[in-house]
Amino acid sequence: MNCDEIVFRKISDLTLLENNPRKISKKDLDRLVDSIRLNGFWLHRPLPLSDRTGKLVVLGGHQRIKAAKKLKLTEVPTILYHDLTEEQEADIVLRDNINNGEWDPVLLNEDWKDKVDFSFIGLAIPDFGEDDGKSKKKAKAEDPEEDDTAGEDDEDPVEDKEDFYRSMLTDCLYESNNEFDIPNLLLDKQAGKLQLPFAPWGADSRLRKDVATYHFYVDDYRFEAIFKDPIKVLTSGVKALVEPNLSVYDTTPIAYGLQQIYKKRWISRYFQECGILVYVDLNVSVKFKEYNKMGIPKGYNAFFTRGYADRVEYLKIELEVAREISGLQTPNLLVYGGGDEIRKFCTENSLVYIEQFINDKKGKNGKNKRKQ
Structure with missing residues (x-):
């Protein structure tokens, strides 16, 4: 794979990934909005894009886009990857923001587990066997990468x-x-x-x-x-x-x-x-x-x-x-x-x-x- 330099692109020109397996609570989204309002976007973490399908598809940073829209921002920093395979896209999606928000275990089971080795990228998820297919437990990262709200102080138990x-x-x-x-x-x-x-x-x-x-x-x-x-x-x-x-x-x-x-x-x-x-x-x-x-x-x-x-x-x-x-x-x-x-x-x-x-x-x- 190869990629371009970091470019600020209009949000309206980007296509959000279908069946994105990440979701975020209102509280965490509010914290992310505050973080971006105070610090802006970090250029060392641009939103990864793929042009495999002919569209500029967002592979990571969906929550940051939500926050940007709340702040009435029109552009975000992006980095465009070329010549990605579907498996490479899946790997980027699951590696990016691995500890921000919550996993949707149903979508992970249905759309993602056959595309990437979860354990290889350090992602621990519930067993998706037939007996516990109804599991609603939140997936946790064993070795999480930096998330969108990194840099904020952890809240004390209150x-x-x-x-x-x-x-x-x-x-x-x-x-x-x-x-x-x-x-x-x-x-x-x-x-x-x-x-x-x-x-x-x-x-x-x-x-x-x-x-x-x-x-x-x-x-x-x-x-x-x-x-x-x-x-x-x-x-x-x-x-x-x-x-x-x-x-x-x-x-x-x-x-x-x-x-x-x-x-x-x-x-x-x-x-x-x-x-x-x-x-x-x-x-x-x-x-x-x-x-x-x-x-x-x-x-x-x-x-x-x-x-x-x-x-x-x-x-x-x-x-x-x-x-x-x-x-x-x-x-x-x-x-x-x-x-x-x-x-x-x-x-x-x-x-x-x-x-x-x-x-x-x-x-x-x-x-x-x-x-x-």
């Missing part, structure tokens, strides 16, 4: 923890210090000094296991999903987090703003119940300053906010809120971004300043639109 987290995730009313039933946070689960690494919750968060503190000073769409399934945050290995910074502006109706404050305080209390330490988010418009105090018990001393260049007056208001609630002249208030003027204010008031290391689309150093 089944017991997940069961606990889900048992806590019920419709319930937490105790409240206000007429709107906005839940109270727990004093013994307030965050302290900033634990590093400190990072935004976003597209790559499911893949990372090293972040100690997450913040949500990102576009709302990046974290809205946590209200439907917060388990991903809990199993990420995070130790502390800043309350989700749901957008409320001076033009936001009070009824809707209260709902947003209720949501972030409820999910924060839930995280505390599951052992995560929480910083109160003070970054709301002045219109909602008093409402945002609801559910924060007296003596609470863990606060976070965004800094904004040339708008020190907002930070002054938030510092007074933190002082009022904590009862301290120098509260544990951390400020994310804002530039030199904000940094200077933090230094003068013994506050922790964290450089904003991800610039938004509007500009740098906190020169973005304030929630006002």
